[in-house]
Amino acid sequence: MIVGITLFQVHLSSESLIYGECLIRYNYTEAVQLVNSTNVPAIYEVLPLEDENIALADILIDAPNGVIAPFSQNPLKITIVTRVLGQISLSLLINISGRDSNPLILAISACSIGPTLQLEQLNLDAGNPNINSEKPEGKDIIVNYGNVHVLENNYRTILVRNLACIPADVKICLCKKHTVFFVEDDFFTLEPFGSQEIKVR
Numbered sequence: 001m002i003v004g005i006t007l008f009q010v011h012l013s014s015e016s017l018i019y020g021e022c023l024i025r026y027n028y029t030e031a032v033q034l035v036n037s038t039n040v041p042a043i044y045e046v047l048p049l050e051d052e053n054i055a056l057a058d059i060l061i062d063a064p065n066g067v068i069a070p071f072s073q074n075p076l077k078i079t080i081v082t083r084v085l086g087q088i089s090l091s092l093l094i095n096i097s098g099r100d101s102n103p104l105i106l107a108i109s110a111c112s113i114g115p116t117l118q119l120e121q122l123n124l125d126a127g128n129p130n131i132n133s134e135k136p137e138g139k140d141i142i143v144n145y146g147n148v149h150v151l152e153n154n155y156r157t158i159l160v161r162n163l164a165c166i167p168a169d170v171k172i173c174l175c176k177k178h179t180v181f182f183v184e185d186d187f188f189t190l191e192p193f194g195s196q197e198i199k200v201r
Helices: none
Strands: 010-012 016-023 030-034 042-046 058-063 066-067 072-082 086-096 104-113 117-121 133-136 156-162 168-171 187-190 195-200
Touching: 016 066, 016 072, 030 066, 058 086, 058 104, 066 072, 066 086, 072 104, 104 187, 187 195
Parallel strands: 016 104
Antiparallel strands: 010 030, 030 072, 042 066, 042 086, 058 072, 086 104, 117 133, 117 156, 156 195, 168 187
């Protein structure tokens, strides 16, 4: 009598998913294949994230458990929603029923970033209001008042644009506590791809 023993040879098509730059609290989806190279069905289950990873990101699986037919593969669509800024690395464990060894490990990495803002001074030149100055995030602009009369309020307007598909909370702070300058609306939220004018006195 010949007895056949089937080993559960189930593996991932890739051991890692690299999402690259991801806007915080925005969905990004990648896919990986669960490959069953045996002649029997294989039952799989994606295990919950470990406690230390829950605070970093939410992981959504389109099919967190199921059966892989013999000699076939099942796609897993994995969506990440980051919770914090910075580099994120975590491991997703996938248990295969009947597999004696440890669960399959899928390494997930992403760089979580915030929205990008653009500043534009609308009245750069008092004599020519059509001259604009645009600066992307991280670049300084000079608010130019030109010649002004003393003891009079003089305003310049800056347009703040949100270039991202997520909302942006904007907080404006003056570098010096005791200054003659004043900013109206120093805290506001920009909708995705929205803009708002702020006045500097």
